[in-house]
Amino acid sequence: MKSALDQAEAVQGAAAAAVRLTPRRGRLLREMAKRYDLYLMLLLPIGWYLLFQYGPLYGLQIAFKNFSPAKGILASEWVGLDNFHRFFDSYYFNRLLWNTFTINLFSMLVAFPIPIALALICNEIPSRKFGKWLQNITFIPHFMSVVVIVGILNVFLSPETGPINALIEALGGQPIRFLEDASWFKPIFIGSNIWQNMGWQSIIYIAALSGVNPQLYEAAKMDGASRLRRVWHVSLPGIVPVIVIMLILDIGHFMDIGFEKILLMQNNLNIEASDVISTFVYTTGIQKGEYSYTAAIGLFNSVINLILLLLVNRFARKVSETSLW
Known part of the structure; x- marks a missing residue:
């Protein structure tokens, strides 16, 4: 019942x-x-x-x-974690991880704040026409292909005909083979990335600044705040949620580097500094046909990105109450 x-x-x-x-x-x-x-x-x-x-x-x-392509995915032999162990024990593991980590870390430390600063500068320029001109000038490199960017680097940094080395020689120095020197690879790569992307990445911050309440600027001005004070206490706090979201999204791709540009800049003389996980996956997986091995490397890379994303998102939610979820 x-x-x-x-x-x-x-x-x-x-x-x-x-x-x-x-x-x-x-x-x-x-x-x-x-x-x-x-x-x-x-x-x-x-x-x-x-x-x-x-x-x-x-x-x-x-x-x-x-x-094995002949057997297919399902019929291929199961080896468990052997491909991961092979990567962790390989001679290249430390070099690949170090290069990938340092390039991305310094790119984030240096390149992430620059679009924010550019957006603040464009927002504070009294001349509207000059502000638009500055935005257009900084946007242009983003629309150039990677091949063109690397070609420009080769022309400007050429030890024989490049204007940079011509200036060094004019000042009494010796020409430097920038693209063949491993110690110069990371600064050149990061610097050219900043030049190429800072204008495009500043768009979202410029849009966020347009949403800041103008009355806050007027109130700060009436209180005697200088232009720099208004930027620090009104403009910057107004776009903090956007900055946090963009930082979290960037952290989600922390271990990813556009391998096309590195591959074009890479040579036997700078390989110690330019060999990263993405280029190793390309050369080993595509050119040598070691598909399982490089699939394991790619999966390891993605798991690291996921862990970093979850940790930073949780930290941001506790500190600023702004997060992806």
């Missing part, structure tokens, strides 16, 4: 829940029908993510196998 009553109560509860959910579902369907054009626009990015981001996840299992 008791079980029958329990079943009746469960049925009544499920019916009540269905009644509560039906209006919500109906509102959602009406909203989707009303804004169908926006939802149709979502299909393209959703399809892209499903095809190129989630689809390849099926192939991650080759990181734990001795993959």
Whole structure:
């Protein structure tokens, strides 16, 4: 008798829940029908993510196998963590990890604040025309291909005909082979990245500054705050949530470096400083055909990125109450 009553109560509860959910579902369907054009626009990015981001996840299992193209993914021999052990024990592990870590760390320490500073400068320039001109000038390098950027570096830093070495010689110095010197690789790579991307990355901060309440500037001005004080106490706090979100997103790609530029700048003389995880995966996986080995390296790289993202997001939520989730 008791079980029958329990079943009746469960049925009544499920019916009540269905009644509560039906209006919500109906509102959602009406909203989707009303804004169908926006939802149709979502299909393209959703399809892209499903095809190129989630689809390849099926192939991650080759990181734990001795993959053979002739046998296919499922029929290849299972080797467990052997590919990971091989990478951790290899001669290249320390060098790859150190180069990847240092390039990204110094890129973040130096390159991350510069777009913020550029946005603040553009926002404070009295001449609107000059501010627009400065933005356009700093945007242009972003639209150049990596091949063009590296070509410009080769021309400017050439030991024979480059203007940089011509200036060094004019001052009584000896020409420097910048692109063949391992000690110069990281400063050149990071500096050229800053030049190429600072204008584009400043756009979101300029947009955020436009949303700061103008009355706050007026109140600070009436209180006698200088321009620098207004920037420090009004402009910067107004964009802190955006800065935190951008920092978290950058940390999520901390171990990722665009290997195209490094590959174009890399040579046998600077390989000690320029060999990073992404270039090693390309040369070993694509050129040498060691697919399982490099899949394990790529998975290791992604796991490190995920851990860093989770840690920084949690820290940001506790410190600033701003986070991705």
